[in-house]
Every structure is written in structure tokens, then in C-alpha cells.
Amino acid sequence: xxxxxxxxxxxxxxxxxxxxxxxxxxxxxxxxxxxxxxxxxxxxxxxxxxxxxxxxxxxxxxxxxxxxxxxxxxxxxxxxxxxxxxxxxxxxxxxxxxxxxxxxxxxxxxxxxxxx
Amino acid sequence: xxxxxxxxxxxxxxxxxxxxxxxxxxxxxxxxxxxxxxxxxxxxxxxxxxxxxxxxxxxxxxxxxxxxxxxxxxxxxxxxxxxxxxxxxxxxxxxxxxxxxxxxxxxxxx
Numbered sequence: 023x024x025x026x027x028x029x030x031x032x033x034x035x036x037x038x039x040x041x042x043x044x045x046x047x048x049x050x051x052x053x054x055x056x057x058x059x060x061x062x063x064x065x066x067x068x069x070x071x072x073x074x075x076x077x078x079x080x081x082x083x084x085x086x087x088x089x090x091x092x093x094x095x096x097x098x099x100x101x102x103x104x105x106x107x108x109x110x111x112x113x114x115x116x117x118x119x120x121x122x123x124x125x126x127x128x129x130x131x132x133x134x135x136x137x138x
Numbered sequence: 139x140x141x142x143x144x145x146x147x148x149x150x151x152x153x154x155x156x157x158x159x160x161x162x163x164x165x166x167x168x169x170x171x172x173x174x175x176x177x178x179x180x181x182x183x184x185x186x187x188x189x190x191x192x193x194x195x196x197x198x199x200x201x202x203x204x205x206x207x208x209x210x211x212x213x214x215x216x217x218x219x220x221x222x223x224x225x226x227x228x229x230x231x232x233x234x235x236x237x238x239x240x241x242x243x244x245x246x247x248x
Binding site for chain 2: 057113131132
């Protein structure tokens with residue numbers, strides 16, 4: 023089991039460009055969560071998705087940020103027109119939500135976005 | 139939303155020492171996890187412990203749900219234990235995302 027896979031691990035963008043971060047959940051997990059960690063801070067919840075469904079996006083900024091988890095392929099966190107304040111580590115987690123360990127979240131290694 | 143407070147914020151110990159990290163939360167929880175973020179930024183899942191006691195090698199954790207706190211014990215510390223330890227909870231109110239505390243930054247000196 024390869025665990026939660028995130029790519030790219032590091033991404034550099036100039037102000038105004040778009041950033042796309044990808045997350046493949048653990049095998050057998052159908053629920054994906056995105057978190058953001060600003061320097062020297064804890065992780066903040068952004069969005070929770072199932073396949074083709076956004077369940078909770080209460081932590082997502084209202085503008086420029088979007089997330090999807092299509093029927094096929096990884097979950098994508100998309101940031102349009104990036105600004106320097108978007109520089110952070112973005113973590114993805116997955117859980118099975120049913121059965122043994124239903125509520126246990128397993129995190130990927132994170133994607134570190136730097137906006138120049 | 140639910141509040142999570144961790145203490146102490148920083149802890150510096152010599153190799154071989156024992157430590158206790160505390161996590162207080164403001165409401166009932168149906169999920170509590172302890173994580174270790176190593177110096178490379180990776181988040182390692184230590185325990186899923188909404189209640190009760192668990193042990194894994196030199197680490198153990200206890201959650202007293204009725205009193206709204208959890209403790210993480212590290213015995214015989216090693217330099218590889220350095221990093222930030224986070225407590226994260228899901229409130230019983232139905233919110234889906236983990237709420238993280240600000241962490242305890244642990245430095246183990248050789």
C-alpha cells in the first residue's frame with residue numbers, strides 16, 4: 023500500500039499564475055481532505071470530498087480556490103492567480119469512513135507551494 | 139467550533155528523558171489523533187485515541203473524554219523524536235474535518 027500520494031512535492035509559482043496540487047488517496051479510501059499549514063502554524067482544514075462530491079468546504083477561501091475529486095483520477099486542489107500569502111504546505115489526507123479505522127485520517131507528505 | 143489547546147508549546151530535553159504532552163479540547167469528540175511532524179515536514183500518525191489508553195513502543199497515549207483532555211507520553215527520548223507533536227480532534231457536533239492544536243515543539247538534545 024503506497025499510502026497517500028501527493029504531487030508535486032514542491033511547486034514554485036509567480037504571482038498571478040495557477041497552482042494545481044494532486045492527491046491520490048490510500049487504496050480503499052474514498053474520502054479525501056485538504057489542509058493548509060502556514061509557516062510555524064498548525065494545520066487548518068480546507069475541504070472534505072468524496073468521489074464527485076464536495077461534502078464540506080467550510081475552510082476554503084471564497085475566491086481563487088477550488089477542489090475536486092473526480093470519478094477517475096486524483097483529487098485536485100486548484101489555486102488561481104496565486105498571491106504570496108498562498109505560500110504554504112498543503113496536505114492531503116484520506117480515510118475509509120466505513121469499517122475498521124473509519125475515522126482515522128492518514129496524511130500524505132504534503133506539497134510545498136512557494137509564490138515568488 | 140471546537141477549540142484545541144496543547145501544552146507546553148515548546149520543550150527541550152536531553153536524550154533519555156521522559157515527557158508528557160497535553161491536549162485539552164472544548165467539546166465532546168468522536169475522533170482524536172496524535173501526529174508527529176518530523177523536521178522534514180512529514181506528518182506521521184501516532185495514535186487514533188478518542189478514548190482510553192494505547193501504547194506503541196516508547197509512546198503511549200491516554201484520552202479522558204469525560205474531562206476533555208488527552209496525554210501523550212514519550213519515554214526514553216531519542217533525538218529522532220524531535221519535531222512538532224499535534225493533537226487533532228473532530229467534534230461531536232458533526233463537523234467532518236480534524237481541528238488541529240498549535241502543537242508542541244519538542245527538541246531532544248544528544
